[in-house]
Amino acid sequence: MTDLLSIDYVETDLDALADADGKLAILVTPDGKLDPAGRRVNRLTKQAVARLVDSEAWEKVKTGEGFTMGFPAGLAAEALLVVKLDRRPSVADARKAGASLAKFKGKAALTLCAGAYQRAADIALGLALRAYGFDDHLTKEKPEAKGVTIHCAKPDEVKPEAETAMAVAEGVFFTRDLVNEPANVLTTTEFANRLSAMTDLGLEVEVLEEAELAELGMRTLLAVGEGSESPSKVVVMKWNGGGDEKPLALVGKGVVFDTGGISLKPAGGMEDMTMDMGGAGVVSGVMRTLARRKAKANVVGVVGLVENMPDGRATRPGDVIRSMKGDTVEVINTDAEGRLVLCDIMWYAQERFEPAGMIDLATLTGAIIIGLGHENAGVFSNSDALSGAFLKAAGAENEGAWRMPLGDAYDKLLKSRVADMANVGGRAAGSITAAQFLQRFVKDETPWIHLDIAGVASVKSETALAPKGATGWGVMALDRLVRDDYES
Numbered sequence: 394m395t396d397l398l399s400i401d402y403v404e405t406d407l408d409a410l411a412d413a414d415g416k417l418a419i420l421v422t423p424d425g426k427l428d429p430a431g432r433r434v435n436r437l438t439k440q441a442v443a444r445l446v447d448s449e450a451w452e453k454v455k456t457g458e459g460f461t462m463g464f465p466a467g468l469a470a471e472a473l474l475v476v477k478l479d480r481r482p483s484v485a486d487a488r489k490a491g492a493s494l495a496k497f498k499g500k501a502a503l504t505l506c507a508g509a510y511q512r513a514a515d516i517a518l519g520l521a522l523r524a525y526g527f528d529d530h531l532t533k534e535k536p537e538a539k540g541v542t543i544h545c546a547k548p549d550e551v552k553p554e555a556e557t558a559m560a561v562a563e564g565v566f567f568t569r570d571l572v573n574e575p576a577n578v579l580t581t582t583e584f585a586n587r588l589s590a591m592t593d594l595g596l597e598v599e600v601l602e603e604a605e606l607a608e609l610g611m612r613t614l615l616a617v618g619e620g621s622e623s624p625s626k627v628v629v630m631k632w633n634g635g636g637d638e639k640p641l642a643l644v645g646k647g648v649v650f651d652t653g654g655i656s657l658k659p660a661g662g663m664e665d666m667t668m669d670m671g672g673a674g675v676v677s678g679v680m681r682t683l684a685r686r687k688a689k690a691n692v693v694g695v696v697g698l699v700e701n702m703p704d705g706r707a708t709r710p711g712d713v714i715r716s717m718k719g720d721t722v723e724v725i726n727t728d729a730e731g732r733l734v735l736c737d738i739m740w741y742a743q744e745r746f747e748p749a750g751m752i753d754l755a756t757l758t759g760a761i762i763i764g765l766g767h768e769n770a771g772v773f774s775n776s777d778a779l780s781g782a783f784l785k786a787a788g789a790e791n792e793g794a795w796r797m798p799l800g801d802a803y804d805k806l807l808k809s810r811v812a813d814m815a816n817v818g819g820r821a822a823g824s825i826t827a828a829q830f831l832q833r834f835v836k837d838e839t840p841w842i843h844l845d846i847a848g849v850a851s852v853k854s855e856t857a858l859a860p861k862g863a864t865g866w867g868v869m870a871l872d873r874l875v876r877d878d879y880e881s
């Protein structure tokens with residue numbers, strides 16, 4: 394896994410600031426109030442900080458962003474960043490400040506004077522998340538990233554919060570690495586191996602192989618992987634940190650590569666389909682975070698790992714397949730494969746675990762990108778309570794999510810002449826008919842959310858807390874949901 398930045402927390406030491414090497418950063422309120430470290434740095438730089446905050450340049454700096462001074466006289470540091478931040482910042486502003494610090498830092502050592510500022514752990518989280526880079530496959534020699542020292546008034550209060558924040562960052566990194574990894578590296582087998590390795594963290598991990606899946610009747614899932622040399626697998630991850638209450642089930646689409654199958658996708662952009670395991674990636678990252686921070690909750694993660702390839706053995710358009718539930722599906726389009734994977738593992742999760750709630754995540758439809766772009770995931774649910782709780786958690790973590798409708802009129806579009814249902818419902822409302830398909834495999838008594846993350850799992854331009862590529866969207870929201878609603 395990509396390494397987390399090393400961050401140390403020490404008691405504020407004003408005498409160390411003049412000699413701090415690498416880069417130095419101070420926090421200043423929007424109206425220009427300096428804290429003790431700010432005043433010391435101001436004195437050392439012969440009032441350069443005071444002149445900055447009195448200038449027009451300071452007005453143009455946005456909250457959470459900073460102004461860089463190169464080779465400041467009076468300091469050993471090669472650069473000073475003056476970050477604009479309230480003493481009691483919002484979570485979003487604190488993390489944004491952290492992201493600004495990460496960009497300023499580069500690979501150099503960084504000393505941050507956080508003094509008595511609130512939410513130092515969120516600043517650290519923003520820093521860690523934005524410092525992520527996926528360079529495993531670059532052969533050029535890379536300089537090692539130096540660490541961060543955060544000076545603060547009460548390091549012993551910040552450390553436990555930062556510990557939790559780093560458990561979150563580790564889950565996000567795990568997800569991002571999985572999503573960024575090319576499909577020749579992240580085969581179904583490699584994916585399952587990386588999940589099995591999480592037993593080290595105290596997770597129970599089971600890998601179900603094709604023979605067992607056939608025994609269980611997961612024929613729609615198996616149908617998707619039929620054309621691939623990589624064996625289809627289902628991985629079950631259990632975190633039992635709670636009492637004997639029923640678990641929350643997280644279910645993820647793990648299509649390690651989606652060519653479309655016999656309904657082959659066009660060549661342009663097909664390389665992006667390495668991220669089609671994004672749902673499984675988020676489920677895996679959340680499980681890692683829960684284990685790393687020893688969450689007091691019962692959560693089970695179930696991911697379906699398959700590769701959708703065209704081949705002599707591949708499923709054909711027109712094939713009729715029986716799902717584990719028993720309902721038959723006419724495969725009109727082999728490129729609508731995600732729902733075929735999910736319907737079997739959702740049914741399995743409910744039969745085996747009788748979960749208190751079930752949330753599935755999938756890069757399911759291109760249509761959700763047309764509807765919501767890259768800002769929001771689509772939220773589909775049979776429960777106002779569960780979806781309300783999730784939207785609240787996502788809002789608190791600044792991860793975009795927007796509820797979409799479900800209804801009988803959409804469900805009717807899945808009618809098939811020869812089977813209980815077709816796997817596509819036509820062009821209209823493509824994301825909703827996909828969700829309707831899934832809902833046919835949700836028991837009435839199971840509160841359920843489907844998250845269509847096709848637009849948010851991986852993006853072409855940088856976001857607040859991630860460079861371009863995999864975002865890890867959803868790890869923070871789901872961890873927050875568990876923390877707020879499932880922990881004792």
Ligand code: BES
Binds near residue numbers: 726817
């Ligand atoms: N994996 C794709 C959806 C997707 C598209 C994810 C773009 C990320 C970016 C999915 O399996 C798919 O191919 N969906 C089809 C459904 C259609 C055939 C009903 C789509 O969206 O075109």
Ligand code: MN
Binds near residue numbers: 651653727729730731
């Ligand atoms: Mn597809």
Ligand code: ZN
Binds near residue numbers: 730756
């Ligand atoms: Zn797909």
